[in-house]
Amino acid sequence: MNVLRVRGLESHHGLLKAVRGINLDVQEGERLALVGANGAGKTTLLRTLAGIHRASAGSVEFDGANVTTLPAHQRAALGIALVPEGRRLFASMTVTENLQVARSAKRTGYWNLDTVVEAFPQLKPKLRALAGSLSGGQQQAVAIGRALMTNPRLLLLDEMSLGLSPVAVQGVYDSLSSVVSQKTTLILVEQDLQRTFDFAQRIVCMLEGSVVAEGRTDEMTRDEVMAHYFGHRGSNEKKEYA
Ligand code: ATP
Numbered sequence: 333m334n335v336l337r338v339r340g341l342e343s344h345h346g347l348l349k350a351v352r353g354i355n356l357d358v359q360e361g362e363r364l365a366l367v368g369a370n371g372a373g374k375t376t377l378l379r380t381l382a383g384i385h386r387a388s389a390g391s392v393e394f395d396g397a398n399v400t401t402l403p404a405h406q407r408a409a410l411g412i413a414l415v416p417e418g419r420r421l422f423a424s425m426t427v428t429e430n431l432q433v434a435r436s437a438k439r440t441g442y443w444n445l446d447t448v449v450e451a452f453p454q455l456k457p458k459l460r461a462l463a464g465s466l467s468g469g470q471q472q473a474v475a476i477g478r479a480l481m482t483n484p485r486l487l488l489l490d491e492m493s494l495g496l497s498p499v500a501v502q503g504v505y506d507s508l509s510s511v512v513s514q515k516t517t518l519i520l521v522e523q524d525l526q527r528t529f530d531f532a533q534r535i536v537c538m539l540e541g542s543v544v545a546e547g548r549t550d551e552m553t554r555d556e557v558m559a560h561y562f563g564h565r566g567s568n569e570k571k572e573y574a
Contacts (some may be wrong), residue, residue, distance in 0.1 A: 333359065333360050334357045334358065334359055334360075335358060335359065335360040335394065335395055335406075335485060335486060335517050336356065336357070336358040336393070336394055336482060336486060336517065336519075337357055337391075337392075337393040337394070338354055338355060338356040338357075338381070338389065338390070338391070338393075339355055339390055339391050339393075340353050340354075340355065340389060340390035341353070341354040341355075341356075341377070341378060341380060341387055341388040341389070341390035341391070341392060342354075342371075342387065342388045342390055342464075343376050343377070343379075343380045343385050343387055343388055344385070344388045347368050349388075349541060350373045350376040350541050351373045351376050351377050351380060352373070352540070352541035352542045353390070353540070353542065353544070353559050354377060354390070354543055355543070356536065356543070358486075358517055360515060360517055361515050361516070361517055361518070361535070362517055362518070362533055362534065363517075363518045363520070363531060363533050363550075364517075364518065364519045364520070364532060364533070364535075364536060365519075365520050365521070365522055365531070365532035365533045365534070365535050365536070366378070366404065366519065366520070366521045366536050366538060367522070367523075367525065367528060367535055367536070367538070367557060368537055368538035368539055368561060369539070371540075371541070372540065373538050373540070373541040373542075374490075374521040374538055375417055375470035375490055375491075376548055377434050377522065377538070377568075378488045378490050378519065379414070379416075380392070380406060380411065380490055381412065381414075381486075381488060381519070382404055382408075382412055382414035383399070383403050383404035383405075383406070383412070384414065385478075386405045387400055387401075387411060388420035388488055388497075389515050390484055392413075394407070394412060394486065394487070395410070395411075395464050396484060397410070397430070398465065399412075401431045402473060405436065405437070406410055406498075408434075408436075408437040408439075408482050408484075409437050409438060409439065409483050411439065411482070411483070411485035411486060412484060412485075412488070413434075413437075413479035413482045413485045413486070413487050413488065414427060414488040414490065415475045415476055415479045415482075415487070415488065415489045415490060416475070416477075416490055417490040417491045417494065417521075417538050418494065419423070419471050419474070420475070420476040421463040421471055421474055421475060421478075421498050422463060423462065423464030424462055424515075425462065425463060426460050426461060426462060426463070426493070427455055427458050427460070427461055427463055427466070427474055428459045428460065430463050430474050430478055430479055431445055431448060431474065431477055431478050432445065432481075433478060434478045434479070434480075434482045435480035435481065437481075437482035437483075439482050439483040439484075440483065441445065441483030442482050442483065442513075443480045443482075443483050444481065445481070445514075448480055448481055448514060449473075449477075450476040450510075451477070451480070451507065451510070451511040452473040452474075452476075452477055452507060453474055454469075454473060454503075455470065455477065456469055456471060457472065460484060461491050463484070463559040467500070468495050468496045468497070468500055469496055469497070469499075469500030469501075469503055469504060472492055472496060472500070473504065473507065474513060476489075476492070476507070476508065476511075480511065480512075484516065485515070485516060486516075486517045486519070487512065487517070487518050487519075487520050488493050488518075488520075489508075489518065489519070489520040489521070490520075490521045491521050492505075492520070492524065492525065493522060493524055493527070494503065494523075504547070505527065505531060509531070512513075518532075518559040520532065522563075525557060526554070528549070529549050529554065531544060532549055533548060533549060534546065534547065534549065535547060535548075535549055535552060535557060537557060539560065539561070539563050540563075540574070544560050544563070545557075545560040565567040
């Protein structure tokens with residue numbers, strides 16, 4: 333079953349069209365990675381899916397409902413959560429307060445303060461600490477925990493590795509794999525291609541706001557993805573694998 337259906341989606345930053353006519357179908361429980369060079373439009377696409385950035389054309393259907401014009405908090409209430417690039421925590425609030433912010437989505441389910449702390453035990457001694465005082469890896473755990481607190485069905489993860497040590501990145505991915513249920517659909521942006529191949533089932537390559545290739549990770553090679561990444565394929569035809 334498709335949980336997400338995107339058709340002809342466009343988003344602008346002023347006059348710049350950052351997302352151009354994106355079509356995307358994502359199945360429930362799928363792990364999809366968006367890859368592309370800096371400025372390809374990945375963050376803008378995730379923010380548009382989350383309702384933080386307004387779509388200028390096209391449609392987004394979530395669970396069969398047209399959510400294109402819904403603001404972010406209403407999408408969160410339906411089960412769409414974004415872990416933003418740079419984590420965007422409230423630095424002068426405690427870890428607990430940062431996590432509890434997500435309760436405003438008013439979604440019930442497995443995730444609450446206790447289960448998040450159980451899943452990210454490194455946060456237990458830090459619950460009263462200010463988020464700004466935490467290490468990068470701990471902050472990322474809070475950002476993911478905050479999104480999980482909304483009990484999302486679709487989790488959008490933007491460059492979780494940014495600014496983290498390799499050990500912290502590994503920790504974040506290990507936690508993510510163990511805490512996210514089979515039914516949660518994931519769309520992630522990740523610069524590390526090896527990690528993308530290890531974690532995702534399908535890759536969508538973006539270039540200058542458009543999808544230029546997509547395919548299953550077990551049917552594409554890193555070299556093929558790299559070629560699309562930099563636009564070396566020299567074709568405007570979207571390449572589909574499988
Ligand atoms: P990165 O990996 O660098 O985050 P990206 O693939 O996520 O890149 P976006 O951040 O979505 O790409 O940027 C897409 C385009 O929109 C780029 O040309 C970028 O310069 C532009 N852009 C992004 N944010 C803004 C903004 N707030 N104001 C103006 N232009 C923006």
